[in-house]
Amino acid sequence: EPEVTQTPSHQVTQMGQEVILRCVPISNHLYFYWYRQILGQKVEFLVSFYNNEISEKSEIFDDQFSVERPDGSNFTLKIRSTKLEDSAMYFCASSGTSGVSTGELFFGEGSRLTVL
Amino acid sequence: AQRVTQPEKLLSVFKGAPVELKCNYSYSGSPELFWYVQYSRQRLQLLLRHISRESIKGFTADLNKGETSFHLKKPFAQEEDSAMYYCALRTDDKIIFGKGTRLHILP
Numbered sequence: 001e002p003e004v005t006q007t008p009s010h011q012v013t014q015m016g017q018e019v020i021l022r023c024v025p026i027s028n029h030l031y032f033y034w035y036r037q038i039l040g041q042k043v044e045f046l047v048s049f050y051n052n053e054i055s056e057k058s059e060i061f062d063d064q065f066s067v068e069r070p071d072g073s074n075f076t077l078k079i080r081s082t083k084l085e086d087s088a089m090y091f092c093a094s095s096g097t098s099g100v101s102t103g104e105l106f107f108g109e110g111s112r113l114t115v116l
Numbered sequence: 117a118q119r120v121t122q123p124e125k126l127l128s129v130f131k132g133a134p135v136e137l138k139c140n141y142s143y144s145g146s147p148e149l150f151w152y153v154q155y156s157r158q159r160l161q162l163l164l165r166h167i168s169r170e171s172i173k174g175f176t177a178d179l180n181k182g183e184t185s186f187h188l189k190k191p192f193a194q195e196e197d198s199a200m201y202y203c204a205l206r207t208d209d210k211i212i213f214g215k216g217t218r219l220h221i222l223p
Contacts, residue, residue, distance in 0.1 A: 056209040
């Protein structure tokens with residue numbers, strides 16, 4: 001069964017460094033998402049992406065964040081200059097095989113980011 | 117404001133007893149609601165959605181627009197139901213989640 005895959009599973013970085021988290025969505029899906037979960041808190045929406053552009057983003061998704069689908073298979077989240085409060089589990093999700101997004105999101109296993 | 121509220125952080129239930137996980141929402145439009153589940157060491161996955169009106173693994177959830185609720189129920193809990201349960205609301209181009217309720221089934 002196809003799955004969303006994420007790399008790395010865990011990344012430790014120094015504050016101020018750039019981080020790129022990678023995701024390979026399910027191949028025929030058209031909608032892509034990033035969520036994050038700070039330890040002990042809820043799963044928070046960051047950004048949705050469709051047709052090669054951001055369709056919606058949250059207030060968390062400020063200028064330090066960017067997303068890209070560089071090659072038709074990968075979907076990346078970049079944090080330009082990490083802060084301590086960026087430490088969290090980051091989840092990628094994908095959905096939708098036609099022009100209509102569904103509510104069934106298929107999640108990856110997450111990338112744990114630790115900022116020191 | 118769009119919001120999903122799950123008032124219980126932890127719910128402990130004896131095996132065989134009924135389960136009810138509470139969820140309330142706030143949304144000005146026509147809501148589309150879901151329950152997602154995360155079992156230990158597994159990824160977050162869809163359990164059920166209100167438009168399907170189906171029972172999955174013995175769980176059901178009814179949308180009550182008057183009470184703005186979408187509680188998850190199961191008549192007889194099983195040990196394998198122990199997991200983290202998230203109520204979710206679809207708004208525009210995103211799904212927003214509640215804080216989650218950890219369901220612990222006692223033997």
